[in-house]
Amino acid sequence: MRGQAAFIPLGATSTAFNGRGVHTRPSSCLPLPSLPVPAFPYVPSVITAVAAKPRADSSPPKKLSKVEGLKVSSNQLRFPLAEQLQNDEIFITENAVQIMKFHGSYQQDDRDKRASGQQKKYQFMLRLKMPAGEFPAALYQALDDISTKYGNNTLRATTRCAWQIHGVLKSDLKPVFSAIMNAGGSCIGACGDLSRNVMCTPAPLTSELYKNARFVSAMLGELFAPQTGAFSEIWLDGEKAASLEFWKKDLDMNSVQEIMRFDNGNGVVYNGKEEPIYGETYLPRKFKIGVTVPGDNSIDIYTQDIGIVCIPDAAGKVVGYNIIVGGGMGRTHRKATTFARTGDHLGYVPADKLWEACKAIVAAQRDHGNRSVRANARMKYLVDKLGIDSFRTLVETYFGEPFESFREIQPWRYMDWLGWHEQGDGNLFLGLFIENGRIKDEADFKLRTALRRIIDAYEFDMVVSPNQNIILKNITPNQKNGIEAILKEHNVRTADEYLINKRLSMACPAMPLCGLAITEAERVMPDMVARMDTLFKKNGLDVPVTIRMTGCPNGCARPYMAELGLVGSGQKSYQLWLGGCPHQTRLAWPYLDRVKDVDLEGTLTPVLTMYQQKSTTGEAFGDFCHRMGKSDIATFAEHFNSAPIQVNGAPPTLTYEAPVKARTARKKSTAKPRPRLTVSDEIMERLKNIAALRDMSASRVADEIISAYLSGVEDEDLLGDEMVI
Numbered sequence: 001m002r003g004q005a006a007f008i009p010l011g012a013t014s015t016a017f018n019g020r021g022v023h024t025r026p027s028s029c030l031p032l033p034s035l036p037v038p039a040f041p042y043v044p045s046v047i048t049a050v051a052a053k054p055r056a057d058s059s060p061p062k063k064l065s066k067v068e069g070l071k072v073s074s075n076q077l078r079f080p081l082a083e084q085l086q087n088d089e090i091f092i093t094e095n096a097v098q099i100m101k102f103h104g105s106y107q108q109d110d111r112d113k114r115a116s117g118q119q120k121k122y123q124f125m126l127r128l129k130m131p132a133g134e135f136p137a138a139l140y141q142a143l144d145d146i147s148t149k150y151g152n153n154t155l156r157a158t159t160r161c162a163w164q165i166h167g168v169l170k171s172d173l174k175p176v177f178s179a180i181m182n183a184g185g186s187c188i189g190a191c192g193d194l195s196r197n198v199m200c201t202p203a204p205l206t207s208e209l210y211k212n213a214r215f216v217s218a219m220l221g222e223l224f225a226p227q228t229g230a231f232s233e234i235w236l237d238g239e240k241a242a243s244l245e246f247w248k249k250d251l252d253m254n255s256v257q258e259i260m261r262f263d264n265g266n267g268v269v270y271n272g273k274e275e276p277i278y279g280e281t282y283l284p285r286k287f288k289i290g291v292t293v294p295g296d297n298s299i300d301i302y303t304q305d306i307g308i309v310c311i312p313d314a315a316g317k318v319v320g321y322n323i324i325v326g327g328g329m330g331r332t333h334r335k336a337t338t339f340a341r342t343g344d345h346l347g348y349v350p351a352d353k354l355w356e357a358c359k360a361i362v363a364a365q366r367d368h369g370n371r372s373v374r375a376n377a378r379m380k381y382l383v384d385k386l387g388i389d390s391f392r393t394l395v396e397t398y399f400g401e402p403f404e405s406f407r408e409i410q411p412w413r414y415m416d417w418l419g420w421h422e423q424g425d426g427n428l429f430l431g432l433f434i435e436n437g438r439i440k441d442e443a444d445f446k447l448r449t450a451l452r453r454i455i456d457a458y459e460f461d462m463v464v465s466p467n468q469n470i471i472l473k474n475i476t477p478n479q480k481n482g483i484e485a486i487l488k489e490h491n492v493r494t495a496d497e498y499l500i501n502k503r504l505s506m507a508c509p510a511m512p513l514c515g516l517a518i519t520e521a522e523r524v525m526p527d528m529v530a531r532m533d534t535l536f537k538k539n540g541l542d543v544p545v546t547i548r549m550t551g552c553p554n555g556c557a558r559p560y561m562a563e564l565g566l567v568g569s570g571q572k573s574y575q576l577w578l579g580g581c582p583h584q585t586r587l588a589w590p591y592l593d594r595v596k597d598v599d600l601e602g603t604l605t606p607v608l609t610m611y612q613q614k615s616t617t618g619e620a621f622g623d624f625c626h627r628m629g630k631s632d633i634a635t636f637a638e639h640f641n642s643a644p645i646q647v648n649g650a651p652p653t654l655t656y657e658a659p660v661k662a663r664t665a666r667k668k669s670t671a672k673p674r675p676r677l678t679v680s681d682e683i684m685e686r687l688k689n690i691a692a693l694r695d696m697s698a699s700r701v702a703d704e705i706i707s708a709y710l711s712g713v714e715d716e717d718l719l720g721d722e723m724v725i
């Protein structure tokens with residue numbers, strides 16, 4: 001069950017309640033059970049060298065998307081990237097860009113610096129792979145140095161527990177890649193059509209349950225790592241990196257290879273190929289895995305392609321795993337065939353079956369995912385098309401046995417793990433809030449300097465959390481004061497000193513570097529959170545609200561799970577999403593399509609008034625919107641006659657009136673007149689009829705009809721693959 005019920009403690013956690021019990025924080029004292037480390041869950045005893053079964057899809061072959069052809073001709077991710085890196089241009093070609101993604105890098109340009117007639121200022125973003133978000137101090141120091149020498153003097157923590165470096169020039173790519181690899185890091189497979197960084201609950205608790213979640217993340221990170229030699233050939237001239245990737249230190253690498261190549265005879269692996277699981281064409285699309293423990297939804301588990309929940313027995317030993325499949329955020333505006341989706345419960349497997357179960361799911365998507373239309377290539381579309389029962393049956397043909405039924409678990413809670421906590425081994429960890437994941441120095445706020453001083457002095461291992469924050473771990477109690485002093489000296493506040501809504505918020509990077517951004521996100525989010533906070537308070541509402549914003553519908557900051565989602569839909573305008581759950585277990589729904597930034601307060605005021613008037617005690621904003629539904633809220637807003645709002649005073653008086661045309665008090669638009677289309681009288685009449693029936697404006701109906709038509713005729717070649725990176 002996807003619960004939003006009352007708080008259920010996660011092992012030994014406590015809450016800092018705020019009226020609705022959403023913002024759970026672990027207590028500073030965690031009496032954690034001490035349990036034996038589980039045996040390495042599964043090592044096949046015999047490796048059979050049976051040829052992989054022919055793949056099951058008997059439908060007539062469809063035209064494959066352009067990227068599929070590029071993958072085949074790339075010779076396992078080598079061509080044309082290797083050649084492109086040799087020339088003197090400051091960019092690589094579009095074909096090489098597609099292959100470069102598998103190496104963990106996107107080509108970007110600074111859109112603020114674009115000038116007509118001039119070449120774009122090309123640069124590269126590098127994303128690290130770091131299962132469970134863990135990384136050692138030495139890697140942080142290396143990244144910080146790289147950012148100074150080759151990057152834009154910032155580091156970016158991402159929503160999938162990884163670091164990104166922005167602003168690297170093509171001529172510096174090789175030293176930067178090799179510096180990362182030689183410091184025990186890696187960008188291999190951080191982007192591209194394969195299993196990317198495996199997310200995990202970031203809490204470095206030392207209980208067996210949490211340790212197991214981290215172990216599973218590292219194992220899956222390695223099990224689905226690309227095997228091609230292209231990376232070391234291109235970035236290290238074929239040499240081995242000076243340092244082993246840090247997450248491998250806890251893995252038995254021979255066993256991982258055996259598990260990866262183990263052939264159960266059901267067509268899961270390709271025998272004798274460089275890539276035993278991926279073959280030559282890898283996956284149809286990016287693939288995302290997240291791991292957590294019952295109750296701890298720090299990873300947005302329903303947004304993952306595969307979400308794994310470690311299930312302990314009464315003594316705390318992990319005995320199996322619940323598996324959720326088919327989540328995903330990315331969509332395209334006005335293209336109804338694309339949508340955000342929450343995952344379905346696939347079932348449960350005993351601990352020793354987890355690796356084969358995951359291989360079977362990946363193989364099902366590999367063979368049956370849509371390789372013709374990239375916009376529909378994520379596994380969520382396959383799960384949606386088949387339905388969870390048929391999808392399960394399909395996976396079972398690869399797995400070779402039935403899944404057991406999903407185990408009942410406690411309700412999910414969103415956890416951010418910020419502040420000071422005991423780890424369970426006598427040491428402490430500190431969750432630091434990083435606004436929108438950006439590590440930088442700005443005026444008196446010297447976050448980057450403070451962090452570097454702390455890491456140089458204490459050499460802590462760290463974790464990037466799924467919410468773009470960082471956690472310093474293995475801190476001895478006597479180091480606490482020193483750390484706090486450094487933070488204070490550099491004006492870095494602790495999580496408790498931030499507005500709760502800031503702490504819950506996330507924005508994607510968007511402008512100026514993301515080529516897909518339609519409008520701003522990260523750069524305007526601090527102001528947006530402050531505006532929303534003021535607005536809520538003006539309406540007599542002092543409640544925590546999860547606000548997420550992205551510059552386009554790809555959904556990198558998972559806005560469709562937020563209580564208030566802002567998704568860029570035009571210049572300085574956003575699609576508004578309402579109704580997500582504070583614990584991220586339910587999709588929000590689109591309320592309005594293109595709300596101008598300046599109109600947000602006016603548009604939301606009726607909604608907040610309704611919430612203020614009609615919510616039940618302690619009901620979260622997202623839960624309220626979900627309960628009311630879009631149509632009731634829209635009707636209320638339609639009839640709402642905005643009364644003067646008293647700042648810091650009593651809530652506004654609600655006025656109901658007979659339906660009037662003016663929906664809300666909106667500022668007059670100063671925008672230029674929009675282009676017009678001429679239609680015949682007959683079409684106009686028909687549009688008006690439909691508009692009247694659907695209670696919409698005729699322009700809106702026309703817009704939807706034209707969009708639907710255009711979506712039908714736009715194929716991949718027209719749109720270009722860069723739209724669905």
Ligand code: HEM
Binds near residue numbers: 304508723
């Ligand atoms: C800090 C930088 C970024 C982070 C943390 C990030 C993370 C994410 C996440 C979490 C998603 C949601 C995945 C889902 O559908 O479940 C996503 C989707 C997506 N991102 Fe990003 N991303 C970043 C930058 C970019 C950039 C720079 C691009 C392209 C230039 C990009 C392109 C996309 C696309 C196309 C999708 C939708 C994918 C799909 O539905 O198949 N992202 N990203």
Ligand code: SF4
Binds near residue numbers: 509556557
């Ligand atoms: S959501 Fe869109 S704008 Fe934001 S980083 Fe992702 S692709 Fe770029």
